[in-house]
Amino acid sequence: MPKMQLTQSKITDAALSIAEQQSYEAVTMANIARALSIKPPSLYNHFKNLDEIKQEMALIAQQKLYEALKDKNTLLSLAKKYVDFSISYPGLYTASLRGGTGKTGHAIVQLFANTPVLAGLVEKEKIHAIRGFRSMLHGFIDLQYHEGFKMNVNLEESLVRMVGIFERGLSG
Amino acid sequence: MPKMQLTQSKITDAALSIAEQQSYEAVTMANIARALSIKPPSLYNHFKNLDEIKQEMALIAQQKLYEALKDKNTLLSLAKKYVDFSISYPGLYTASLRGGTGKTGHAIVQLFANTPVLAGLVEKEKIHAIRGFRSMLHGFIDLQYHEGFKMNVNLEESLVRMVGIFERGLSG
DNA sequence: AATAGTAAACTAATACTATTAGTTTTACAA
DNA sequence: TTGTAAAACTAATAGTATTAGTTTACTATT
Numbered sequence: 001m002p003k004m005q006l007t008q009s010k011i012t013d014a015a016l017s018i019a020e021q022q023s024y025e026a027v028t029m030a031n032i033a034r035a036l037s038i039k040p041p042s043l044y045n046h047f048k049n050l051d052e053i054k055q056e057m058a059l060i061a062q063q064k065l066y067e068a069l070k071d072k073n074t075l076l077s078l079a080k081k082y083v084d085f086s087i088s089y090p091g092l093y094t095a096s097l098r099g100g101t102g103k104t105g106h107a108i109v110q111l112f113a114n115t116p117v118l119a120g121l122v123e124k125e126k127i128h129a130i131r132g133f134r135s136m137l138h139g140f141i142d143l144q145y146h147e148g149f150k151m152n153v154n155l156e157e158s159l160v161r162m163v164g165i166f167e168r169g170l171s172g
Numbered sequence: 173m174p175k176m177q178l179t180q181s182k183i184t185d186a187a188l189s190i191a192e193q194q195s196y197e198a199v200t201m202a203n204i205a206r207a208l209s210i211k212p213p214s215l216y217n218h219f220k221n222l223d224e225i226k227q228e229m230a231l232i233a234q235q236k237l238y239e240a241l242k243d244k245n246t247l248l249s250l251a252k253k254y255v256d257f258s259i260s261y262p263g264l265y266t267a268s269l270r271g272g273t274g275k276t277g278h279a280i281v282q283l284f285a286n287t288p289v290l291a292g293l294v295e296k297e298k299i300h301a302i303r304g305f306r307s308m309l310h311g312f313i314d315l316q317y318h319e320g321f322k323m324n325v326n327l328e329e330s331l332v333r334m335v336g337i338f339e340r341g342l343s344g
Numbered sequence: 345a346a347t348a349g350t351a352a353a354c355t356a357a358t359a360c361t362a363t364t365a366g367t368t369t370t371a372c373a374a
Numbered sequence: 375t376t377g378t379a380a381a382a383c384t385a386a387t388a389g390t391a392t393t394a395g396t397t398t399a400c401t402a403t404t
Binding site (some may be wrong): 200201202213216221222301 | 389390391392394401
C-alpha cells in the first residue's frame with residue numbers, strides 16, 4: 001500500500017540481481033515483484049512488459065561487460081576476460097545478448113578493433129575479422145553452456161589455441 | 173477414446189514437425205498433443221516429461237544435420253552447409269543443441285577431422301582446432317539469430333572470410 | 345467366449361507463467 | 375482542503391508443465 005517510489009532503475013536493478021544470483025530464466029515478473037515487495041501488475045506502471053525490462057537489462061549488462069573489458073588491449077586478454085565474465089556472471093552475459101548493437105555494443109567492438117593485430121587491417125577486412133572473432137568467442141561460451149561446462153580443465157587451453165590460430169590467420 | 177497406438181517415434185516426429193514448421197519455442201505439450209489429436213497428459217505414458225522429448229529430438233536433429241553434411245569434405249563447404257542448415261531449419265538446429273555429444277555428434281566431429289587442413293595435425297592440436305572451428309560456426313549462427321538476421325547480404329562473405337582466416341591460421 | 349490384467353487414453357486439479365481490466369490508495373499541488 | 379494523477383492493488387484470463395486418479399480399450403489367458 002505505501003508508494004515506495006518505484007522507478008525503472010530499481011526494477012532493472014532487481015532484475016539484474018536475480019539474473020546474477022539465480023539465473024536469467026529466473027527473471028520473471030513474479031520474482032522481480034517479490035524482490036521489491038510488490039505485486040506483479042505494479043511493474044506495468046513502469047514498463048510496458050517483461051520484454052522491455054529485459055531490453056533495459058541488456059543495455060546495463062553490456063555496460064558491465066564493457067567495464068570488465070575496457071583495459072584489455074590484446075585479442076587474447078580480451079578473449080580471456082570475455083570468457084571469464086560469461087562464466088562468472090552467466091545470467092548477466094545472457095542478458096547482454098538480448099539487446100541489439102547500440103552505443104555500448106559499438107564500444108566493445110572498438111576494443112577489438114584497437115587491438116594490434118586488427119588495427120592495421122583495412123576497414124572492410126577488419127569488420128569481418130571482428131565478426132569472426134566475436135563469433136568464435138560467443139560460440140565457445142555457448143557450446144560450453146549447452147554442454148554443461150564438462151571439460152573445464154582444457155577450457156583455457158582451447159581458448160588460447162583458438163585465439164592463436166585466429167591471430168596467425170590474420171597476420172600471416 | 174480409440175487407442176491409436178501412440179509411440180515414442182510418433183511423438184518425436186510430431187515434435188520435430190512443429191520445430192521445423194513453426195519454431196522450437198512452439199514445441200509444447202499442448203501443441204504436440206494437438207498435432208496428434210490427443211490430450212497432453214497422454215504424452216506422459218510415453219515420455220517422462222517434455223525434457224525427455226526434447227532430448228530425443230536432439231538426437232534425431234543431429235542425425236539430420238549429419239546427413240546434410242556427410243558428403244562435404246572441406247572446411248568451407250562444411251561451414252556453408254552448416255550455416256545453410258541452421259537458416260533453413262532453425263527449429264531443428266536449436267533442437268540439435270540440446271543433446272550432449274553422442275554417437276552422431278562424434279560422427280559430425282569426424283567430418284571436420286577428415287578435412288585436408290585438419291587431417292594432418294597431431295591429435296591434441298586437432299581437437300582444439302575442431303573445437304575452435306565449431307565454436308566459430310555456432311557463434312556466427314547464434315549471433316545472427318539474436319540480432320535477427322539483419323545484414324543478410326554480407327553473411328556469406330563474412331563466413332568465407334572467417335573460414336579463410338581460420339584455415340590460414342592452421343596451415344601457416 | 346468370458347475375464348483378468350495392462351497399456352493408454354481420459355478428466356480434473358495444481359502451480360506456475362505473463363498480462364489486462366478495473367479499483368483503490370497515496371501523495372502532491374492548486 | 376480538495377482534486378488529480380501516479381502507483382499501488384485485486385481479480386480475472388489464457389497460457390505453460392505436470393500429477394493424481396479414473397476409465398476405456400485391447401490382449402492374452404483360462
